[in-house]
Amino acid sequence: MTDTADSPRSDTDGLVSVVVPTHYRNDRLRGALESVAAQEYEPIETIVVDGAEDERARPVAEEFDATYVAQERDEGPQAARSEGAERADGEYVQFLDDDDRLAPSKIRKQVPRLGPEVGVVYCGMDDEERGRIRPNPVVRGDVLGRALEMRTFPCINSTMLIDRETIERVLPLRHRHGADDTGLKIDLALQTTFDFVAEPLVFRGRTGDSLSESWRYLDGRLSVIATYDRLYRQFPDRIRERALRETHYQAGRKLLAEEGWSPRATAAFARAAWETPDDYAYHVGATLGSLAGSPGLAAVDRLFDRSGY
Template sequence: MIGGHNSDRIRPLGLDRFPKYVDGAVHIAMSQYFEFATDDGVDPMSREWDQLLLLDGCRYDMFRQYNTLDGALQATTSTATATPEFLSEIFDGKRYQDTVYVTANPIHRVEEWADVDLDPVFREVIDVWEDEWDSDLGTVPPEPMVTATREAREAYPDCRIIAHFVQPHYPFIGPFGRSIEHGQMGGKARATDAEEGADETPIWKDLRDGEQSPGAAWRAYTENLWYVLPYVRDLVADLPGRTVVTSDHGNNVGEICWPFPVRMYGHPEGIRTPELVTVPWLTIETEQSEPPSRQTTAKGASAETSPDGSDEDDGPLVSVVIPTHFRNEELSRAIASVKSQTYSPVELLVVDDSGIERARPVVEGEDIRYIAHEKTRGANQARTTGIEAAEGEYVQLLDDDDCLHPKKLARQVELLESDPDVGVAFCGEASSSGLRVPSPSATGRLLEETLQFGPKACTTSTMLISASTLDGVLPLADRDGADDIGLRIELARRTAFDHVSDALVYRGGGEDRRSERPAVGYELLKIVNEYSPLYDERDPSIRRAALKKAYTTIGQNSLRHGGWSLTAPVAFLRALEYEDDRSFGDLARPAVAMLGDTGYDVASTLYTRLVDRLRE
């Protein structure tokens, strides 16, 4: 995208702005320094590929952290720090008549932004934004880009295809991103000479001016990548040959541009910081020569509605139950994510556990079944109330601060319908701090794994559960911060599990996240005691692994909430008792915990980096 004025993207440390006579000199110095410090960049047209998928504004480190696509990933250097510069550097004055350019980005049609005419460059330029612009979002979402790219592949079988998605660049279209103030793109209005109605003030200026928090901006930015990647996965599955996923540039989100005493925001042109020019290059090889036929559920219904809605309501009913307790803002986002599902039919139930009908204003006028407890009874009691009222064949329990990807229910219904022995389908989850995805082996009967408090990423919100299986575990037991762990064990006693590899839940939460409280570790100890007969029937290593996890959790959460606590090193020492293969990190943890939470975090980070370096 366009970079913006440099003075609106740079903030000196301790100052609002540089004096005018210093400002220009700093910009020149930064441009020259980073020009010298970084590579010139790679021309993607010089490399071998059949399809090139450009994710606008996607920096390498973020992609590496959130990517779930299979393939060979490496970092590469872009020739540009903004889309106009990229288009000019790569395509101006050249001819690629063997290539079709499919784009959601209207920037190449705006003369004041881009000085390159792409029409004579390519065999065909397909402007998806002309017909698929979403005026509410202020951009083109990924769905029509997937359709247009598939159609281009079919129409031009002998050509290379470039598909230019807008995401993860703002405007932010995820549930959280849409809830925060940030500008939209005015590209279509400018490209078509229409009156401008959108606020084009980008979030990067607000971030630079302190009107938006870095944490909120990073969450919205990563959420945009989380949003687009499952669509990219579906598209890649339909594309033959070699597909490369890359980007035209990255973004700075307030990082200090060492050695200069400044923070930078967005992607001002000409300042080639590593965050701006280091982009992903993911190579995916697909052997198929034709797109796969559309999969259907066991009942013959398509797992996703067709564009014209002809398959709507043909599948089994899914009930989404959201328990809520004094979190109306988060609840609104969770509800929006349910309403954005590509799957239908869905019924939505909100169980208000506030005791004072605090959530009623959020659901009034909506097609939502609202159930209010007369007094606060706890999260699992609220879930039980919702499950008992639900009418669906499958049940999604959604925490009120989590959000579903639009494809979540469709993917998981398809999985459950394909195998009657599977009663639980789960997936990965993303958050502003990273990604957790299921282990490939986490399928089938997983009782032993659940007794060790696994499997990874299998949390309440990531699961879609057969209602008949859930009926056997009601009422759900109250466990302080460990609700999902007890539920997993009970489910694993009754049914098999399977999973979707993508992260289809974006996890919210903050300081009040129940799973991060010190009491959670003690709840894990109670669970080990409660299910003692199950542990007795199995290898002693199962119980030892569970006890190690419980004491480690006590130590970590005590530090997280207490700053310094004698409980932490004592708990880590207890965890060592149950560790058969002690690493240096395990042995050092009790001593490092004496430094408090800050010292522990620093030491843990350094140790992790050292281990990663040794593995390379």
């Protein structure tokens, strides 16, 4: 049969299971499920895992003929992803945050990249705040070192498509509130190699509480570093140092975003400069620039061509 817009087909008949965790955000959830329904690939099954106590998302899930799962206890989105993946029947698993959207060709373009040696394929994204973000060409193949450094972006939950055998080897997913995908990528990188489709095939939305979510994420990153302490010891010191640097650096940026000027931000940038094994001049500059608040940091970003942050 010839592919048409009305009759999407794939070169493979492997079922894809799309797992969507949600929690009191039916407006966002509907958009996410619409993007699944628009995929140029089949077959697809959709599993909505709802953390709301009153089964708030059930009517939306049923509207899209999705399997509805009510969590007995809301333990966060990673627990929801884990429960959804354990119920999935697909040959491939796609996690989709309820505030993100998949481009129609997302799954169709990623499935052919998966194979015996590649268990994870991710893609670029269009971010609601930061614009278009393409994969770093070096984040391909064995990415364990980069995952430990926490430098695999834009490889996140919604951009990844994961082979079933690979995800089964890391189930149940560890529950880390805020930094869920950071530890997941380390676990996946221990099992398989990664590839990517460079195109931005995910639109990443931002909710009104994204800043507070980011603080939980930063706290979670420190927890991940502690959890994998023995693994970090198998790598050069610079791997852990980069992970700590990026965590403190992002904390500094968040503090300035909240307050405009903050001595705690300067302290965070100073910790990043202390930890960094490279790019020392920039991080010292960021520390000094932060003394003038957000405008000072922006000036340092321009000086070092970091305007994309």
